[in-house]
Amino acid sequence: MTIQVCAHTDEAVAGIEDGSTVLIGGFGMAGMPVQLIDALIRQGATDLTVVSNNAGNGDTGLAALLATGRVRKVICSFPRQADSWVFDELYRAGKIELEVVPQGNLAERMRAAGAGIGAFFTPTGANTLLAEGKESREIDGRTYVLEYPIKGDVALIGAHRADRMGNLVYRKTARNFGPVMATAATMVVAQVREIVDVGEIDPETVVTPSIYVDRVVQEVTAA
Amino acid sequence: MSTSNSLVENTGRGPLSKHEMAAVIARDIPFGSFVNLGIGQPTLVADHLPAGSGVVLHTENGMLNMGPAAEETQVDPELINAGKIPVTELPGAAYFHHADSFAMMRGGHLDICVLGAFQVSAAGDLANWHTGAPDAIPAVGGAMDLAIGAKNVFVMMTLFAKNGSPKLVAECTYPLTGLGCVDRVYTDLATFSIGQGRVTVLETFGITYEDLASRLDIPLQPAEPAGSL
Numbered sequence: 001m002t003i004q005v006c007a008h009t010d011e012a013v014a015g016i017e018d019g020s021t022v023l024i025g026g027f028g029m030a031g032m033p034v035q036l037i038d039a040l041i042r043q044g045a046t047d048l049t050v051v052s053n054n055a056g057n058g059d060t061g062l063a064a065l066l067a068t069g070r071v072r073k074v075i076c077s078f079p080r081q082a083d084s085w086v087f088d089e090l091y092r093a094g095k096i097e098l099e100v101v102p103q104g105n106l107a108e109r110m111r112a113a114g115a116g117i118g119a120f121f122t123p124t125g126a127n128t129l130l131a132e133g134k135e136s137r138e139i140d141g142r143t144y145v146l147e148y149p150i151k152g153d154v155a156l157i158g159a160h161r162a163d164r165m166g167n168l169v170y171r172k173t174a175r176n177f178g179p180v181m182a183t184a185a186t187m188v189v190a191q192v193r194e195i196v197d198v199g200e201i202d203p204e205t206v207v208t209p210s211i212y213v214d215r216v217v218q219e220v221t222a223a
Numbered sequence: 224m225s226t227s228n229s230l231v232e233n234t235g236r237g238p239l240s241k242h243e244m245a246a247v248i249a250r251d252i253p254f255g256s257f258v259n260l261g262i263g264q265p266t267l268v269a270d271h272l273p274a275g276s277g278v279v280l281h282t283e284n285g286m287l288n289m290g291p292a293a294e295e296t297q298v299d300p301e302l303i304n305a306g307k308i309p310v311t312e313l314p315g316a317a318y319f320h321h322a323d324s325f326a327m328m329r330g331g332h333l334d335i336c337v338l339g340a341f342q343v344s345a346a347g348d349l350a351n352w353h354t355g356a357p358d359a360i361p362a363v364g365g366a367m368d369l370a371i372g373a374k375n376v377f378v379m380m381t382l383f384a385k386n387g388s389p390k391l392v393a394e395c396t397y398p399l400t401g402l403g404c405v406d407r408v409y410t411d412l413a414t415f416s417i418g419q420g421r422v423t424v425l426e427t428f429g430i431t432y433e434d435l436a437s438r439l440d441i442p443l444q445p446a447e448p449a450g451s452l
Contacts, residue, residue, distance in 0.1 A: 027284045027321075028307040030300060053321075080362040081307075091360055100361045103283065104325030104368035111322040124329060124368045127402040129353070143402075172318060173284050174301035179320040207320070 003166040004215040005195060009039035012189050012217040016045045016154050023110065023150075023181040024052040024062055025157035028081075031174035033158040033191035034061040035219050040156065046070035051110070051150055053103065053177060055079035055087035066090060073097035075150065077106050102130060105147055107180050113149035114183025114212075122147055152185030159208070162192040163199070166213030167206045175207065182212040189215045230424055230432060230445035237428025238411035244379055246271040247426075248337060248409050251377075256334040257281055259369060262306040265337040265379050279315075281333055283365040285324045288316040305365065325365070328372035336373035338366065340380045340405075342395040345441040347405040347417040349378065350397035363400075370401030382410035383438075391415065391422070393441050416446070 006012040013036060016022070022040070026032025041064060048071045055074050056063030063086040065071060074096060079087055090096040101109065102124045112120055121144035125131045135146040157178040160171035168190055170178055182188050190208075195218050239247065241264050249271035252258060259281045260266050269291065272278050280289040282304045289304060290311035298309040319327075327333065340351040349370050352363045370376055380390055391408060408415040413435050414426040425446045427435055436443050 028303065030284070030303050030307075078362045078364040080360040088360060092358075098360070100363055102363050102367040103321070103365040104329055104372075107321035107325050122329070123371045126371070127399060128367060129398045130363065130367070170318075170320075172299065172302040172312070173282070173286050173304075175318055175320050176284050177321045180322045 003164075003210065003213055005164055006215055006217040009035050009191070009217050010042060012036060012191070012215050013039040013043045013156070016040060016043060018045050019047045020045060020153040021049040021051065021151070023152035023155040023157075023177075023185050024050055025155070025176065025178045025181050026061070027053050027173065027176040028057055029061065031158045031170070031176050031178055032061045033156045033189075036156040036189060036191045036217070037061050037065050041065055041068055044070075047072050049073045049075065051075045051106075051152060053077050053106065054081060055084055055098075057081060057083045059086065063087070066096070069095065071096060073099065075099045075101060075106070077101055077103035100130065106150070107177065109147055109150040110152075110177070110180045110184040113151040114180065117149065119146055119148045121145065150184065152181065153187065155181040155185035155188045157181050157188070157190050159190045159192045160194075161201065162190055162195050162213070162216040163197065163201045163210075164195060165198050166190075166210035166216055167201050168192070168208035168213060169201055169205055170207050179208050182208045187214045188212055189217070191219050192216055193219060228425070228446060229448045231426045232431055233426065233428050234431055237430065239428045240411075242267060242271070244409050244411060247414065248377060248379060249273070249276075251407070252276070252278055252335060255279075257287070257332065259283065259328070259333055259336040259373060261336065261338040261366070261369065262364070263339050265339060266304070266306065268337055268379075281324075281327070282310070283321075283324050283328065283369070285319050285321060286312070286316060287319075288313045290316075325368050325372075328365075328368050331372065331374055333373040335375045335377060336369045337377045337379055338369060340378045340390065341397045342390050342392050343378050343380075343405050343408050343417075344392055344395045345417070345422050346420070347403045348395050349376070349400045349405050350395040352400045353398045355398050366400050370404045375406045376401075376404050377407045377409060378405050379409045382412045389439050391439060391441065415443075
């Protein structure tokens with residue numbers, strides 16, 4: 001299947017439905033697809049569940065999406081930060097649901113979704129508040145917690161470079177959740193700094209192979 | 224970690240500043256270790272690793288051989304540490320995605336992590352993610368993964384809270400991060416080793432062993448030279 005190389009971010013987020021689970025890449029602002037999030041805000045989908053490491057920084061990107069009131073629930077590892085005032089206010093006002101997931105379990109739950117794993121036992125979180133209500137099992141003398149996959153309807157991720165088939169290359173620590181989220185959603189949209197012709201990315205350096213990617217759009221650099 | 228030396232009482236020196244605590248931890252990290260330094264005070268340990276330590280720093284947002292914090296001209300928003308501070312890369316650095324980064328941790332490949340704490344119990348239970356206060360917004364980040372993943376978990380904290388209550392306790396009253404996971408506790412007043420159901424004092428700073436023992440509500444034992452037990 002060929003991917004859609006979009007001329008505009010509005011085209012890249014077209015069709016995202018109300019009630020969708022949206023995986024949003026980035027660790028803080030590194031790797032966050034801000035222009036795709038802005039397009040999602042214009043697009044207007046509501047009642048969203050957002051899965052991301054954080055719950056927004058400052059007033060842009062994910063924070064701006066939360067500020068629209070169209071996010072019903074956030075699944076993340078670290079919502080509370082010095083600059084997470086948008087989320088903090090919504091949470092304290094009871095206007096948003098929060099599921100806190102240890103960071104490694106968050107990544108692994110999406111990895112499982114993308115890899116066809118039904119559930120997995122992890123030692124992370126065993127015997128803590130975050131394991132309450134979950135099945136635990138002793139394996140080889142150690143306690144593990146059963147965790148289920150997190151599957152997205154859509155993933156919005158940032159990458160450095162794409163070719164026209166959708167192969168992706170990332171840059172430095174902006175890679176973070178991108179490659180995992182790219183495997184875990186029905187529709188995967190990548191915002192990239194540049195789009196190059198097929199053959200221009202060394203196959204040995206491809207991080208996300210084209211099979212996972214549905215749409216790419218080149219980000220607009222500020223004039 | 225071996226505890227082959229007998230107790231050292233540094234009564235003329237201490238309590239330690241956070242930089243001095245960081246230096247004590249740096250001294251105890253073996254050559255060539257793969258190490259993760261938690262957000263906040265533990266990052267100070269990096270400043271005290273001697274040249275040629277061979278230590279490779281891991282940051283859970285996907286990098287090995289992380290370098291020092293970036294100078295103003297070096298800042299790259301796509302090169303940050305787990306605290307979201309701009310950092311640099313050293314020759315031999317590698318980048319990887321989040322699932323790999325935490326597989327590396329959970330899979331027992333990291334030698335040491337250094338974490339802050341609200342409380343540590345005599346059994347090595349760690350509480351460092353949540354005060355449990357009803358109005359607090361819970362945020363765990365990578366703390367639970369680090370606590371159970373690294374081969375050796377070092378805690379860096381003051382021994383007493385601001386209200387004077389000890390943070391090394393019989394049982395944690397704050398919600399747990401991990402059970403029985405702490406191996407060493409580095410504080411301003413003493414360094415402790417936890418294992419085999421015992422809390423052993425390795426070193427004191429500005430306090431005698433007897434005074435230290437009288438201020439804590441848990442049984443302690445002084446470190447003894449290997450073979451003397």
